[in-house]
Structure formats: structure tokens, C-alpha cells
Amino acid sequence: MSKPPNLKLLSFVLQAFVMLFVITLFFLFVGIASIFIIHIFIVSRRNRRHDMSMEFDELDCFDCGVTGISPHDLKKLPSSNYGSVLKSVETRDCAVCLEGFQEEEIFRLLPGCKHAFHINCIDFWLKKSSSCPICRRGVGSLN
Known part of the structure; x- marks a missing residue:
């Protein structure tokens, strides 16, 4: 006659797989959120630099009140x-x-x-x- 499976061991293995799945999903979402935050930081810095360069480009005109030499x-x-x-x-x-x-x-x-x-x-x-x-x-x- 065959021995019945150990229910405690089967329950432990099932809990381990569920925890592994939950931890994997957690780190996947943390990674995606980190990439998203880094992307927003880079885009905002680039936009700030672009805005500053536009301010400097406005200085390229000679009739806009800038006191340079003729x-x-x-x-x-x-x-x-x-x-x-x-x-x-x-x-x-x-x-x-x-x-x-x-x-x-x-x-x-x-x-x-x-x-x-x-x-x-x-x-x-x-x-x-x-x-x-x-x-x-x-x-x-x-x-």
C-alpha cells in the first residue's frame, strides 16, 4: 500500500512558491517604478536645460536691449x-x-x-x- 503524501510538506512548498511569486512581482514593480522615476528626472533636467538655452538664444539678437559693442x-x-x-x-x-x-x-x-x-x-x-x-x-x- 502506498503512503499518503505529507500534507504539511505539500502546504509548505505551495506557500514557498506563492511567496516567491509575490516577491518577484514586488521587485518587478519596484524596478519599473524606479525606471519611471529616473526617466522623469532625466526629462525634467533636459527640459530645464532646454529652457535655459532658449533664454541664452534670445540674447543672440542685437536689438533686444543687450549692451554689447557695435x-x-x-x-x-x-x-x-x-x-x-x-x-x-x-x-x-x-x-x-x-x-x-x-x-x-x-x-x-x-x-x-x-x-x-x-x-x-x-x-x-x-x-x-x-x-x-x-x-x-x-x-x-x-x-
């Missing part, structure tokens, strides 16, 4: 070859783009503070602001 005054600023006045420049890097100066490049030495920049970098800066990006000293009138 193109006429910009042409009056001195420019020269970097190799020709290498000793008078205290830094070897442009503070706008953070790249080093090369001897063949043209750069501007701002009057007054004598800070040097690549010509394209500082011209772009001075169209928006009439002060030095390093010391904030005004370039002033260029008569």
Missing part, C-alpha cells in the same frame, strides 16, 4: 598675430573657449586690462557684453 567699435579693437606679441600676454589660453593660443592665430588684446582672446571668441562675446570675460572691466569707448 560692429563698428568691434573693428576698432586691436588684433594681432599671437607670435608677434607672445611675451606681453600673461596667459597662453583663451578664457572663452579654453583652447591654447597657436603662433599663427590672430587674437585680440583688450585695451585696459590686456587680456588676450581668440578673435572669433572675443568678438562673439563682445557682441553680447561690453566687458572683459575675465575681469569684467568695461572695454569702454573706442574713439
